[in-house]
Amino acid sequence: MNIDSRIKFRHLVCFLEVARQGSLARAADALAVSQPAISKTLKELEDLLEASLFERGKSGASLTEAGVAFLRYAGPCVQALRDGVNSLRGGEYASSTVRLGVLSTVESLLMPETVRRLHERHPALVVSVVTGPSAHLLSQLRVGELDLVVGRMTESPQIQGLTFEHLYSESxxxxxxxxxxxxxxxxxxxxxxxxxxxxxxxxxxxxxxxxxxxxxxxxxxxxxxxxxxxxxxxxxxxxxxxxxxxxxxxxxxxxxxxxxxxxxxxxxxxxGGSVGVCSNSTLPLSLGAHWCLEVLREVGEAYREGIYP
Missing domain, CATH: 3.40.190.10 (Periplasmic binding protein-like II)
Incomplete structure (x- = not known):
């Protein structure tokens, strides 16, 4: 199925802001447009996708099942485009940053290898690492202060509502x-x-x-x-x-x-517990975070196949 060329950047930005704010009125304020304009743009997008993306009610707007599915792709798409534009405006070697929360379980081998591969492929990438308990790191991920959290954390109550991807098991x-x-x-x-x-x-x-x-x-x-x-x-x-x-x-x-x-x-x-990477699907990932996620999956596969460490 070809992408409908009538879907514009403004449709995606509008959708993401409503998802982030949970309200058409707050999204309108954030984008400095009127609420009827937000409603009209969302209606256009839903018609083009032939799907209802939000449940509207007195308490605000919440994502439908289709909306949650679309969010997984719309956010990274918009962020990648923004990063691409910024990299051209900043020059060929402009740096990108990924903000990681790293649990102690992965400090010794997984993360050093991941960072090594990242810097080999992306010489201008800045990897910013914060360490600590899973509850603290996941709370930072939830509010957008971190891009990804890596480690063994599936039993933490704070993981509810976030997206966890298994990399490998560790005893x-x-x-x-x-x-x-x-x-x-x-x-x-x-x-x-x-x-x-x-x-x-x-x-x-x-x-x-x-x-x-x-x-x-x-x-x-x-x-x-x-x-x-x-x-x-x-x-x-x-x-x-x-x-x-x-x-x-x-x-x-x-x-x-x-x-x-x-x-x-x-x-x-x-x-053995599941070592993996956690992300916040309600927020778009930066280009650096996409690169990091790609390498984490690669190193995780090497763990599962016994190639590394």
């Missing part, structure tokens, strides 16, 4: 430094009474997985523990002490390969 494991007294013998139920334990920060999505693994393994809650989302702090503490660490596999994969850390045997294996 958690219990590790200790090389030469730890527990290596080479069965793990006693009292292990956590004798040694400190490093855990993800309380209240985070990944902490729930860590606590579940402790319960299923028959290990009690430790008396001494370090709660943090910092992989740098966790790694250094474990390598220089007798502390144990319930860690996402990616955070310790290189240390396990080098022999600096070893996995401790557990009676159960954590089933």
């Amino acid at each position: 958690m494991t219990l590790v200790a430094r090389a030469g730890h007294p527990l290596l080479g013998r069965p793990l006693p139920p009292s292990a956590l009474d004798d040694w400190p334990l490093v855990l993800p920060l309380a209240g985070t999505t990944i902490r729930k997985s860590a606590d579940s693994l402790l319960v299923q393994s028959g290990l009690g809650q430790p008396r001494r523990k370090l709660e943090t989302l910092s992989t740098v702090l966790s790694r250094r503490y474990v390598l220089t002490s007798d502390a144990l660490w319930i860690a996402p596999l990616d955070s310790v994969r290189l240390d396990l390969r080098s022999g600096e850390m070893f996995e401790l045997p557990l009676d159960v294996q954590e089933p």
Whole structure:
């Protein structure tokens, strides 16, 4: 089916602003046009698409199922055109920026490889990374302060209403430094009474997985523990002490390969959580965000096929 040439840029801008504002009146104010003009433009678009895009009521305008489907494509289309125009106005080498929220589960391997590939292909791209708990990062994504959030976050309540795309699955494991007294013998139920334990920060999505693994393994809650989302702090503490660490596999994969850390045997294996990328479908993605999403999918496929890391 060919695109109807009667669909104009103004139709898409009008549609996106009504979707963003949830009201024809507020959209009219934002676009500095009259409300009848907004209604007329929407009616033209709906007639051309042969679909109703909004449910209108006293409380405002909400997207229909067809409207939600159209939003997935209209937003990126408009943003890509704006980015293209801006890049020409700014010169051939004008930079683009992508704002990422990155959870600790993907700091060690996924994101460095993603950024490396991005900068190889787009030398002027600025990658701005914010780290923290999933709840905080998803709230920033919801209000448009971030373009994408990457990590293990499907159990976070704040993900409701956002779009999550699975990249690969990752399990958690219990590790200790090389030469730890527990290596080479069965793990006693009292292990956590004798040694400190490093855990993800309380209240985070990944902490729930860590606590579940402790319960299923028959290990009690430790008396001494370090709660943090910092992989740098966790790694250094474990390598220089007798502390144990319930860690996402990616955070310790290189240390396990080098022999600096070893996995401790557990009676159960954590089933693994979904590592993916979250976006806000109500807001258009920048050109830099589109590039990043493309590379994340590529590296995610390499994970699934065992090619990387």
